[in-house]
Amino acid sequence: MHIDARKMDNDSMIQGDICIIGAGAAGISMALDWMHNAYKVILLEGGGLEYDERIQELYDGKTTGQHYYPLQSARLHYFGGTTGHWAGFCSTFDAIDFKKRDWVPHSGWPIQRSDLDSFYARAHEILELGPYQYDVDYWQKQDPSLISLPVDKSIVWNKVWQFSPPTRFGTKYRDTIINAANIHLYTYANVTDITLQENGNAVKEVTVKNYAGKMHRVKAKIFVLACCSIQNARILLASNKQFPAGVGNQNDLVGRFFMEHLEIKSGELRLEKPFPMKLYDYHFGTKMRAELAISEEQQREHKILNGTLSLTPMTVAKKVVPMIDIWSSKDPRKNSDNLTRDFSTADKEYDPAKDDHGIYELFTRIEQAPNPNSRISLDNDLDALGMTKAMLHWELTPFEKRSIRKIHELLGQQIGKSGIGRVKMMDYLKDENDFSWPDFTGGGWHHMGTTRMSDDPKQGVVNAHCQVHSIDNLFVAGASCYVTAAAPNPTLTLVALTLRLSDYIRGRMRRV
Amino acid sequence: MTAATTAAFYFPNLSCSSKESTFIKNLAQPDKLQHICDAQTIHEIGEAYQHQVKQESNQTTLVQLLRDNGNKSLDESAENAAVVAFLDERVRQDFKTNNTIVVDGWVLSVTEARQCALFSLTEK
Numbered sequence: 235m236h237i238d239a240r241k242m243d244n245d246s247m248i249q250g251d252i253c254i255i256g257a258g259a260a261g262i263s264m265a266l267d268w269m270h271n272a273y274k275v276i277l278l279e280g281g282g283l284e285y286d287e288r289i290q291e292l293y294d295g296k297t298t299g300q301h302y303y304p305l306q307s308a309r310l311h312y313f314g315g316t317t318g319h320w321a322g323f324c325s326t327f328d329a330i331d332f333k334k335r336d337w338v339p340h341s342g343w344p345i346q347r348s349d350l351d352s353f354y355a356r357a358h359e360i361l362e363l364g365p366y367q368y369d370v371d372y373w374q375k376q377d378p379s380l381i382s383l384p385v386d387k388s389i390v391w392n393k394v395w396q397f398s399p400p401t402r403f404g405t406k407y408r409d410t411i412i413n414a415a416n417i418h419l420y421t422y423a424n425v426t427d428i429t430l431q432e433n434g435n436a437v438k439e440v441t442v443k444n445y446a447g448k449m450h451r452v453k454a455k456i457f458v459l460a461c462c463s464i465q466n467a468r469i470l471l472a473s474n475k476q477f478p479a480g481v482g483n484q485n486d487l488v489g490r491f492f493m494e495h496l497e498i499k500s501g502e503l504r505l506e507k508p509f510p511m512k513l514y515d516y517h518f519g520t521k522m523r524a525e526l527a528i529s530e531e532q533q534r535e536h537k538i539l540n541g542t543l544s545l546t547p548m549t550v551a552k553k554v555v556p557m558i559d560i561w562s563s564k565d566p567r568k569n570s571d572n573l574t575r576d577f578s579t580a581d582k583e584y585d586p587a588k589d590d591h592g593i594y595e596l597f598t599r600i601e602q603a604p605n606p607n608s609r610i611s612l613d614n615d616l617d618a619l620g621m622t623k624a625m626l627h628w629e630l631t632p633f634e635k636r637s638i639r640k641i642h643e644l645l646g647q648q649i650g651k652s653g654i655g656r657v658k659m660m661d662y663l664k665d666e667n668d669f670s671w672p673d674f675t676g677g678g679w680h681h682m683g684t685t686r687m688s689d690d691p692k693q694g695v696v697n698a699h700c701q702v703h704s705i706d707n708l709f710v711a712g713a714s715c716y717v718t719a720a721a722p723n724p725t726l727t728l729v730a731l732t733l734r735l736s737d738y739i740r741g742r743m744r745r746v
Numbered sequence: 747m748t749a750a751t752t753a754a755f756y757f758p759n760l761s762c763s764s765k766e767s768t769f770i771k772n773l774a775q776p777d778k779l780q781h782i783c784d785a786q787t788i789h790e791i792g793e794a795y796q797h798q799v800k801q802e803s804n805q806t807t808l809v810q811l812l813r814d815n816g817n818k819s820l821d822e823s824a825e826n827a828a829v830v831a832f833l834d835e836r837v838r839q840d841f842k843t844n845n846t847i848v849v850d851g852w853v854l855s856v857t858e859a860r861q862c863a864l865f866s867l868t869e870k
Contacts, residue, residue: 501851504782592782643846646853651841655782659851666848 236412238282239423240446248442250276250418252739253454255425255440255469256461258315259725260712260732262403262411263360264458267736269414273743276452277417278442280424280461281312283408285567288445292424292617294564295464295624299608300671301558302494302628307566308679309462313421314404316462316679317725319570322400324361325393325722326354326368330530330540331601332718337537338633340491340604343717344689344698353730353737360729361398362406368394370513370524380513382524385648389532392513392524393542395722423450425461426621428473428481428708436706437481443619455746456707456739460732463492463681463714467610468624470685470695470702482685482702487695489610491686492626493602493719494677496541496634497557500663501642503545505592505655514545514594517581525599527721528641536644538637541600542721543645551595553580558676596642596657599678601719603633610684628677632669639663680724682713700735711735769822770805772829773812774864778837779854785869792866794850795859808864812857833857 252268254261257279268275281289289312295305302308310318327347334342355366367373370392374380382392411417423442431438439453459466467489471480482488513524525542533540546554555576561569602608608629612622639659646657662672688694691703700715702708711732713724720727779788796803802811812833813820820832840846840855849859 506778506781639848643848643853646848647841647844647846650837650846650853650855653778653838656779657853659848659853661851664848664851 235415235417236419236421239420239442239450240444240448242448242450244448244450246450248276248418248420248450248452250274250452250454251743252276252456252458253278253440253452254458254460254711256280256315256459256465257313257419258460258462259317259403260728261458261460262314262407263357263729263732264460264711264736265411265414265417266360266407267733268740269410269417271416273416275417276454277411277419278423278425278452279313279419279421282421283313283404285310285312285318288618289422290566292619292621293465294617295626296613297626297628300628300630300675301673302626302677303558303561303679304564305464305624305626306564307561307569308681309464310566312404313408313419314402317401317403319566320400320725322398323395323723324363324398324726325395326350327720327722327727328527328530328540330533331720335534337534338539338603338718340606341718344687350727350730350734353733354726356733357726357729360401361726362401363396363398363726364521368396370394373522374513379510381510382513383509383526383649384652384654385526385645386651387529389529390526390645390648391529393527393721394522394524396522397520422446424619424621425469426472426619427475428457428469430476430481430705434477435704437708445618456709456743458709458711458735458739460711462712463684464610464624464626466710466712466714467684468612468622471610471612472622482695482705482708484704485692487686487693489684490606490608491604491683492608492610492628492681493604493683493716494628495680495719495721495723496598496600496602496630496638496675497678498598498638498675499551499556499595499660500543500598500638501596501657501659502548503594503596503649503655503657505594507654508592509654511545511594516544516546518578526645528644532644536640538640539601539603539634540721541598541637541641543641544597544599545594546597547584548593548595549591550580550584551597553583556674556676558674561679592655596645598638598641599721600634600638600641601721603631604683604686604718605629605631630671635663635669635671636666639666678723680713680719682716682719682724685710685714686717687715688717699738700731709735709739766822769824769829770809770864770868772826773809773833774861774868775830776858776861776865777830777834779858779862788862789866789869791850791852791854791859792862792864795847795863796866798847798849799863802860802863805864805867808860808867812860812864833861
């Protein structure tokens with residue numbers, strides 16, 4: 235069922251069993267999981283079913299610190315969320331990503347990698363991925379022409395990525411959601427405030443507003459905040475009429491530990507003779523590929539962050555403009571068009587027979603170290619609905635740069651040992667005492683960590699079940715719950731984590 | 747110190763014999779790198795290595811370090827093929843034992859980095 239909240243009588247009361255706030259990858263995944271049961275599910279989307287410029291403006295906000303993309307265009311604000319233009323890159327987090335690493339401050343999840351296994355498999359279906367197989371041996375058995383570089387896998391290993399078509403949730407699941415009798419999708423329903431019960435231990439209702447000047451209230455037994463890392467933090471912080479610090483922020487953690495993946499060109503691999511690189515190739519339509527990752531033992535020994543290197547023929551890579559330059563407009567459609575055109579032109583012009591000179595660009599994808607100073611906070615400015623805007627301070631540390639350098643060194647040693655070529659890191663990595671970042675430093679538009687997970691309320695906003703500490707019926711879905719960012723793009727894991735949350739809530743509802 | 751290395755140590759750089767000059771030039775040819783980058787790059791790596799490892803920034807020391815692997819010392823009469831084979835093996839051993847160094851961004855075996863340094867000195 236679909237209801238346009240602009241057309242409802244002002245000050246309507248919406249009621250249901252469970253209220254999911256946000257209809258992006260997390261919110262829709264959860265709604266799909268609740269279809270056709272006895273519960274009335276309210277799914278609130280701030281935007282409409284299609285892109286709307288005025289709605290997108292609600293994501294506007296300032297950035298400070300490390301140069302970043304305009305916040306207004308870093309996420310999509312309509313049904314389907316940012317899956318409206320995502321590229322479909324998926325891989326699982328590694329076991330080490332969940333562990334407490336004594337060399338990574340603030341690391342350690344209250345859950346383990348194995349806790350997500352069954353949910354990863356279910357997430358695969360939603361994201362229209364191939365078999366839940368991330369062992370390179372599996373793929374090499376399917377296609378023997380996928381040949382590994384001759385590296386010692388106890389040091390450098392092939393981490394598999396799979397590629398979603400990519401699934402555009404807004405189109406793929408629109409009819410399914412709208413036709414589900416128990417799912418009540420409200421569009422143009424921007425949550426601007428959360429009201430707690432007087433004792434502060436539960437959500438009483440949320441307020442939604444829209445450009446039509448309508449304000450409604452929503453009551454439910456359970457509320458799930460699924461708006462993306464920036465907006466989840468913003469809503470909690472801006473809901474400050476009862477508690478000045480905001481909801482769930484008694485320990486000043488909401489908005490902190492904002493993490494991105496550093497995605498940056500970083501070196502080159504030069505081969506003496508041609509090598510079959512199909513395993514590492516990426517073109518539009520590719521189903522899987524591998525990136526070069528560093529083993530857990532080596533990360534531990536060298537005290538580095540988890541990251542991977544992808545390989546692109548240098549003739550192609552040279553034609554690709556850095557993402558931080560290409561994504562400079564506040565209009566996400568313009569940026570997305572530029573990015574797609576840039577990649578597809580380089581991809582189409584590539585002729586392996588002519589252009590493969592044995593030189594490959596190394597491109598790093600690496601987790602950002604959890605950093606309390608890297609954060610979302612509230613600005614003084616208000617958006618058009620009267621809600622305080624979010625502000626991002628993105629702060630990197632020397633740790634990320636030292637890790638990138640060491641990853642190249644480890645790969646360089648392996649390539650040298652194999653005798654097939656050499657590795658060269660880019661100029662900005664040459665000096666091990668230089669911790670500045672080049673102008674082309676960018677992120678992957680992967681926002682994580684602003685409501686991090688911990689069993690200890692003094693260390694995290696949500697517990698292992700993604701429940702906001704001390705608020706009995708408020709949960710958070712999505713990458714904002716991440717404690718560490720790992721190397722892979724976050725979508726697969728956030729959908730898996732959401733399905734895990736969904737199971738937990740279902741179990742709890744049954745018990746009530 | 748072997749007789750051969752002693753001899754090398756005392757040969758003045760600018761007045762070495764033709765045989766020694768050929769020997770030094772052969773030592774200054776990083777085999778693998780020559781296949782993947784040009785002379786200018788090797789020269790730059792060599793200069794960077796000299797800057798980075800100042801105590802080795804002279805021809806005499808580099809020749810000594812390159813010709814002597816601890817167990818065996820190359821004679822200056824060695825054929826180029828023998829020099830290449832000797833140094834290739836040292837490069838392999840360097841990578842096997844992680845005796846590597848990052849020079850000018852390149853992840854190299856210490857031996858081949860020294861070869862680059864010698865190259866940059868002899869090609870001046």
